[in-house]
Amino acid sequence: xxxxxxxxxxxxxxxxxxxxxxxxxxxxxxxxxxxxxxxxxxxxxxxxxxxxxxxxxxxxxxxxxxxxxxxxxxxxxxxxxxxxxxxxxxxxxxxxxxxxxxxxxxxxxxxxxxxxxxxxxxxxxxxxxxxxxxxxxxxxxxxxxxxxxxxxxxxxxxxxxxxxxxxxxxxxxxxxxxxxxxxxxxxxxxxxxxxxxxxxxxxxxxxxxxxxxxxxxxxxxxxxxxxxxxxxxxxxxxxxxxxxxxxx
Numbered sequence: 001x002x003x004x005x006x007x008x009x010x011x012x013x014x015x016x017x018x019x020x021x022x023x024x025x026x027x028x029x030x031x032x033x034x035x036x037x038x039x040x041x042x043x044x045x046x047x048x049x050x051x052x053x054x055x056x057x058x059x060x061x062x063x064x065x066x067x068x069x070x071x072x073x074x075x076x077x078x079x080x081x082x083x084x085x086x087x088x089x090x091x092x093x094x095x096x097x098x099x100x101x102x103x104x105x106x107x108x109x110x111x112x113x114x115x116x117x118x119x120x121x122x123x124x125x126x127x128x129x130x131x132x133x134x135x136x137x138x139x140x141x142x143x144x145x146x147x148x149x150x151x152x153x154x155x156x157x158x159x160x161x162x163x164x165x166x167x168x169x170x171x172x173x174x175x176x177x178x179x180x181x182x183x184x185x186x187x188x189x190x191x192x193x194x195x196x197x198x199x200x201x202x203x204x205x206x207x208x209x210x211x212x213x214x215x216x217x218x219x220x221x222x223x224x225x226x227x228x229x230x231x232x233x234x235x236x237x238x239x240x241x242x243x244x245x246x247x248x
Contacts, residue, residue, distance in 0.1 A: 003178070009220070010177075033065055042071070049072075100219075102237055104216060110203045117159040170192060170197035176214060220240045
C-alpha cells in the first residue's frame with residue numbers, strides 16, 4: 001500500500017507532462033521529476049523517490065534540475081526512511097503534512113448530480129472549480145488544463161464534476177496508477193460547501209473505480225478532512241509530507 005500511494009501520486013503528477021506541449025519529465029527511475037513549464041509548484045513535482053547509496057548526493061543532483069518552484073512529496077513508500085529530514089537539511093521547508101488513507105472501492109449512494117468531464121468545456125468547468133481553491137483564483141490551474149485538455153480527456157484520470165442547476169460547484173480527480181485509484185483536488189465552491197458534494201464526488205468515484213477494475217482507492221487528506229473520509233470507510237495508514245523548493 002505504501003508504494004502504491006507513492007506510485008499513484010507520481011503518475012498523477014506526471015502523466016500529462018509526457019504529452020502536453022511545453023511540459024516534460026526531467027527524471028525517472030529512482031525518482032520522478034516533472035516540469036510543467038509554469039512558475040507554479042502545483043504542477044512542478046518531485047515524487048516517488050527511492051534512493052540508496054549516497055542519498056544526499058542524489059538529493060543534490062535532483063535539486064540541480066529544478067529552476068522554478070517545485071513541490072517534493074515524501075510519501076509512506078519513499079526511501080530512505082529519513083528522506084524528509086534530509087530534505088529539511090537541504091533547505092526544503094514543510095508547508096503541509098497530510099494523512100495517507102485507503103479504502104476498498106465499490107457501490108456507494110450518490111445523492112447529487114455528478115458526472116465525468118467528457119468535453120473540453122466540461123474540463124474547463126472542472127478546472128474553474130479547482131482554481132477557486134486559491135485566493136485569488138489560480139490562473140495557472142486554468143492554463144495547465146487548457147494546454148493539456150486533449151490528453152487529459154483520454155488519460156488515466158477521470159475528472160469528476162458536480163453541477164447544481166447546471167452550474168459547476170464541486171470537483172475531484174480520480175487517477176488510476178500504481179495499481180490503485182487515487183483521489184486528488186477534491187473541492188467545492190464556497191457557496192456550495194456543507195451540502196454533501198464532497199461525499200457525492202467520492203462515492204461516485206469509488207463506484208466508478210470498482211466498475212473500471214480497481215479494488216483499492218487512496219488519497220491524501222488534510223487533517224481537517226480526515227473525519228469526512230473516515231465516514232466513507234477510508235482508513236489512515238501513513239503520512240504524506242510536502243516539501244517546498246524555491247530556486248535561489
